[in-house]
Amino acid sequence: MLNLVLFGPPGAGKGTQSEKLIQKYNLVHLSTGDLLRSQIAAGTELGLRAKQLMDHGLLVPDEVVIGMIENKLRENQSAPGFIFDGFPRTVLQAEALDQLLSHYQAPIATMIALVVNDEELIRRLLKRGETSGRPDDRDEATARRRVSVYNKETMPVADYYSQQGKFAAIDGIGNIDDIFQAICQKIEESRL
Numbered sequence: 001m002l003n004l005v006l007f008g009p010p011g012a013g014k015g016t017q018s019e020k021l022i023q024k025y026n027l028v029h030l031s032t033g034d035l036l037r038s039q040i041a042a043g044t045e046l047g048l049r050a051k052q053l054m055d056h057g058l059l060v061p062d063e064v065v066i067g068m069i070e071n072k073l074r075e076n077q078s079a080p081g082f083i084f085d086g087f088p089r090t091v092l093q094a095e096a097l098d099q100l101l102s103h104y105q106a107p108i109a110t111m112i113a114l115v116v117n118d119e120e121l122i123r124r125l126l127k128r129g130e131t132s133g134r135p136d137d138r139d140e141a142t143a144r145r146r147v148s149v150y151n152k153e154t155m156p157v158a159d160y161y162s163q164q165g166k167f168a169a170i171d172g173i174g175n176i177d178d179i180f181q182a183i184c185q186k187i188e189e190s191r192l
């Protein structure tokens, strides 16, 4: 089993690179943002509550996203591996993920972090907002709040994996295929 965390701020390119990784490694893509947006689209109570936080660029409670991941792991027990995209976003989520994966004897192989500076992120998010239809991409104040929430609440997750010797940083600015090659190289190194 190959379990990867694709880490980085909003707008770093996690979604784009995840698509390429799932094709190459045949992994199941678990994006908590996508899972939450499908709850919103389905009009569930969980979705309605999450939407209020998401539209303001704030994190939804840990237990909500941990519960969703737990369900997906249970549903996909024969998967060759998972790519976690946008999760974990807090240290508590990272600890919960380690615990969940211990039931399957399939720990995280490595965390790949895409590094992009704040101003480039804001530029990318606002550009995506022109076509994505996502309320949280549309205005600059919300985009800035998401980047600031990342810097405060999510950055410590990098230290968590680094302490386990499972952290690899990649420059997230440049050609999409070059970035993909750099990610694949780190994955191969983690499997040696």
Ligand code: AMP
Pocket: 010, 032, 033, 034, 036, 053, 054, 055, 057, 058, 059, 060, 061, 062, 065, 085, 086, 087, 088, 089, 090, 093, 136, 146
């Ligand atoms: P994303 O699509 O990953 O940018 O996520 C969009 C929004 O969903 C975030 O701004 C949060 O409000 C919420 N969200 C997604 N993943 C998580 C998570 N792991 N923990 C808390 N909130 C999350």
